Amino acid sequence: MIAKIDDKGRIYLPKEIREKFNSKEFYIVDLPYGIVLIPKLRDPIKALEEEGKKLPNLDIKELKRIIREEAEKEVGIR
Structure with a gap:
């Protein structure tokens, strides 16, 4: 386009x-x-809440671990 x-x-x-x-x-x-x-x-808080609903029901430590692993894969560490 x-x-x-x-x-x-x-x-x-x-x-x-x-x-x-x-x-x-x-x-x-x-x-x-x-x-x-x-x-x-128009309403960034509402948008953030909607995105948060898409997250799996995991505790913050587990989410951080998953995010770290994915980031490491992207930059070729693992």
């Missing part, structure tokens, strides 16, 4: 993107290889 920039520097986001993220504001993150748009959440 390609977004167009007008003469005033405005970026047009297609309707399906605007509807998918249900946001009228986006954070712009400037990275060495480009930019990333992150939708600004």
